[in-house]
Amino acid sequence: MTAESEEEKTLSDRASTRLTHAIITGELAQGQKLSEAELATRFGISRGPLREAIRRLEGMRLVKRIPHAGARVVTLNKTMMAELYRVREALEGMACRLAAEQMSTTEQARLFELLDEHESQIEAAEGREYLQNEGDFDFHYHIALGSRNQMLIDLLAGEMYQLLRMCRYKTGTMHKRPQLALNQHRQITEAIANRDGDLAELLMRRHISGAWKTISQDMDDYS
Amino acid sequence: MTAESEEEKTLSDRASTRLTHAIITGELAQGQKLSEAELATRFGISRGPLREAIRRLEGMRLVKRIPHAGARVVTLNKTMMAELYRVREALEGMACRLAAEQMSTTEQARLFELLDEHESQIEAAEGREYLQNEGDFDFHYHIALGSRNQMLIDLLAGEMYQLLRMCRYKTGTMHKRPQLALNQHRQITEAIANRDGDLAELLMRRHISGAWKTISQDMDDYS
């Protein structure tokens, strides 16, 4: 998923990825309490490793823990999603700038390939929105990688994107206008190919803040 | 320290703050291995809570853990510090923009007070550079608070600033020209007071990237 698939060695690590997956997919609902005993038996492990896994998810902001009262899956209300999108705007903006400066030409070529794949998916798959979403993540993930900034990559891939997946699952919202997103992706890629860091950052920030505006409005409409 | 002084309740929490402090002050040297048994006896607790504390520090990027091989204090080489300053530039730039938009007037007044205190400290205390450093952190911390974005605040106060303190301890470097930093702080505060988010972000980003250039050169000179 996040390309760290090198066989988890310790029970605690396995449990944390499994928990992460359960939270992202909504198998563990938002706000739901994480019972240590139940999860431990469900995973077939002891409470020790499970607790460590929960501590890790706490660091990823996927769960919120209260001493002596247990851990609950974080609930993504609108303000928190707004905060997330702001942080993401800052981080991905910077990632995009750095990627424009440092991406290799082969990486750039891969980006263009991604765009083409994404386009054909949009045409072909009516309704198969899941693919479009993963395509979107792929694009942003490759740009993060292109920044060559490991801390940035970890922050984005390890925390932000997980929370984003939760958002998408919760709101059930994909890009309403995938064509628009694709065009913006194209512009961004062009800027990167031209090594124009300023423009790349600007476009990425607009892309993200624009996406938030759309999602935000949708949420208002449904409430 | 980071204003979360509300009496740690669990041994694990206490251990993690104590470990954090030990790492920041260099009591635990960079690259040093964290022996669970030794630390547990030193803190007078069992290995269980200690392991959870280490997992938490791992999430804060203060230690790096390798399965079956233990955890070591992270070593801040130059590339990692460069990465840190880039991320910080992005996050604090955004924080400054949001602060310009959302800070209350009383918070702004407090910022101006901080500037005055900082100035008098510079004049009075030759060599007492520690105060200047903490003053610097105070300034940036208040701006983070002003952003009203909890995720941003957590990222900055909970992770970035700890790593920054490690940097400063390691390089032993304070601002060589505190007057310059103070002037930049003034400009930033002015922009915030004028509710000029664009300018505030721009100035903050220059302030941070400029600081990195200075530190980076200093490191070259000494090597």
Place this chain on the structure above:
DNA sequence: TGCCCATCGATTGTCGACAATATGGAGAAA
């Protein structure tokens, strides 16, 4: 009837012991 307090149950926090794995050194072969 309504509120307060005590007690009980359930859950989290902590501990010590055991199992699994990596590190380092001694010894043998090339």
Place this chain on the structure above:
DNA sequence: TTTCTCCATATTGTCGACAATCGATGGGCA
């Protein structure tokens, strides 16, 4: 002498049991 292998040892990972704390339920009192 060097290098490879194997083993001993120390360290990490895991477990089950015990202690501490919280929340709820029910009884007593105003």
